[in-house]
Structures are given as structure tokens and as C-alpha cells.
Amino acid sequence: MKTEQVAKIKKRLISLRDEILKVIEWRDAPGGTNGAMDEIDQANELIEKEMGFVMSNNMRANLKEVEEALARIEKKHYGKCLHCGEEISLKRLDVLPFARYCVPCQEKMESRSR
Template sequence: MMSEQRAQLEQLKAHINDELMLLKEQTDPVMLDQQSFGRVSRMDAMQQHELAKSNYRYYQTQLKEVELAIKRMDDEEYGYCEECGEEIPAARLAVKPEVRLCVSCQQNHE
């Protein structure tokens, strides 16, 4: 089971890194030729740029969570809630392998 979760985390990490590489280009500053773009096109480009930056930040955060989960595996602390120390159900880990909290503790944080 643990090897399956590690493989799932490694696959998720690779996917996130791929997404970050794609988004990196889209987060570069928007340089528009004022003569060839209309006002709506400029606004659309700026909006797309902000969306890409937001997605980039999201994936960076998710990557950190996945890397921490892999570290917890290496430290033999994976699968236990960081708050209460209880074992996190396998079904929860199967859905979200990078999860750090059990359902009860997660609800207390939200």
C-alpha cells in the first residue's frame, strides 16, 4: 500500500512540475504592442496573465505539500494526522495522498 501511495505522490509531483513549466512562460510580464492590440485584447491578455500567476502559485503550494508528504514517508510519519496523531484512513489518503490532517482536524482548521 505504501509503495502505491509513494508512486501516486511521485506521479503527482511530476504532473505538478509539468504544469509549472507550462505556466512559467505564461507568468512572464505581458508585453503588448499598443498599436496592434485593442483595449479589450489588452485587458484579456492581462486577465489571462493574472490567472496564470494564480495557477502558478497554486501549483507551487501543491508541490510543497507533495514534497512534504514524501518526506513524511521517508521519516515513517506518513499517514498520521499532524494535529492529533491518529492514523488517517486509507480512503482519504487514496483520494488526496498529500493530506496532512484527519477529517476532524481538517474541519477544525476550516
């Protein structure tokens, strides 16, 4: 993968992480989310758009995935399937920048867990 592609994805992951952190902070803030709902909605919208799916309440799990992707970028392992070691297609990474597995491996795992 080209350096500038990785740099672009890294930027997206960092802003995604910031948005997720914001939502977690708001949710955990004493007094609930009073007054911050609009901002949370905006952040949620961005996260949903970035991730291509509606986020559950599982913000911390999502945060972990984003952080792991960033760690892989630092270690220069980014873009490779953690299962088979093949490069994950750019198209997939564009949709899911923190993807851990290539499409065939992901499908295999999903069909197994079903």
C-alpha cells in the same frame, strides 16, 4: 499503510510535482506563455483531476504541499495526521495525496478559520 500503497502515492505525487513545475516555468518564462497554451491546459487539466479541485494561481503553495508530502514519505511519516497523529484514511489520501490532516482535524480547522 502498505509499502506498495505508499509507492503508488509517491509516484502520483512526483508526476503531480512535475506538472506543477512545468506550469510554473511556463508562467514565469519570458515572453509569457505564447505557443505553450495547449500544453499548459493539458497540465492544468491533469493537476485539477489529480487534486480533485480547480487550482487557483497558487501553484507555488500547491507545489510546497506536494513536496512536503514527498518529504514525509522519505521520513516514513506519510499518511499520519500532523495534528493528532492518527492515520489518515486511504480514501482521503486517494483523493488528496498530499493531505496533511485527517478529516476530523481538517474540519475543525476549517470551522475555526471561518
